[in-house]
Amino acid sequence: MKEQNKWSKVDAYFNDKLLAADPVLDAVLDANTGAGLPAIDVAPNQGKLLYLLAKMKGAANILEIGTLGGYSTIWLARALPEAGRLVSLEFEHHHVVVAEDNLRLAGLADKTDVIEGPALETLATLEARGYGPFDFIFIDADKPNNPHYLKWALKLARPGAVIVADNVVRDGEVIQAHSTDDRVQGIRQFIDLLSAEPRIEATALQTVGSKGYDGFVLGIVTA
Template identity: 60%
Template sequence: MSRETWTAVDRYFSDLLLPNDPILDAALQDNAAAGLPSIDVAPNQGKLLNLLATIQGARTILEIGTLGGYSTIWLARALPEGGRLITLESNPKHAEVARKNIERAGLDHVVEIRLGQALDSLAQLDAEGHGPFDLFFIDADKQSNSEYFQWALNHSRKGSLIITDNVVRNGNVVDESSTDPSVEGVRRFTELVAAEPRVSATALQTVGSKGYDGFAIAVVTEEK
């Protein structure tokens, strides 16, 4: 099977199951026009995030890695009245594009964008007493996945979901000899999750318009 086939299948299901959404389409168009890398989640993956947040009944969400705010919009739309989402972005240009996309979606009263290196922003959130969060979406630099996961675990409750994107790395995650920092980061993260008794976790491979990758999902089973 080719990426062309995977993309066609994505399009088939998205055309049938995801109604036309000018706001989300405009977000992707603006991201491309601003020269942001084309690494947003696919529409059907965005809907999956939305469904998971809805099933979870999430009222508080932390996203690590905003890019242009496409996944942010999907997640924020699942929040009930009074819900809040904090998203962390290190690139000022990305954050500005995301801010405009989120404002156009009418979600600027729900979403707070924090600009800065994610680990620094997490330290600030800790100092401010944020948490526990009901759902975490980790989609930033893979080298720091372990630190992001550990922070999420320490700011969760029993039942919190921790979703981590891009863990398959086009299959390279199984290469023990890889010197790719992202692959090394994902392998450290996976080993950390495997050894953590406070979560129950799995990982899934995905193929589609974004190629061959996958995500990990963990549910917190014990309080800190």
């Protein structure tokens, strides 16, 4: 608990110094809380990291798997150029409603589409709907399906695309080969696929902060 308090204070310090005051994002988080959504949005500094990665990539077509209330969606969509587009996939109807309201509040409704339904079903429809290929993909949904999301990400990505997957450390539980947690096993299978996949170069970083002890995978599609 003592370490968690320190991590949160360090996050607050950097956020105060490096992130401008943002009433829109504050209102989005308030709306998510008011709507009863779980408090599992990326932290503000992590949202800024997603924004910077997408900006550095020059991403014009972004895919997000897992919308929740649209907080990370807004960070990513803000990195888009004028004619850019983001599509986000969300299973829960209530989350879709909240996210679409938040995207309108942020002035990003014309650049974003939230598609409702199981992601493994909607991913199969994206090309027919005119989406993709994508140059930035953020995976932050149900962890047991991460191996399947990676396979789809590789199908839908253009060469050079950036792929980011969140919550891959699971408080260190990712090293437990015999874990009975299907989220941990999903991440382990995801990492095994990455290690064997010649079409992507990837690494993983451990993080601590206001969201506790976790980490993310960062990869670049090479072919």
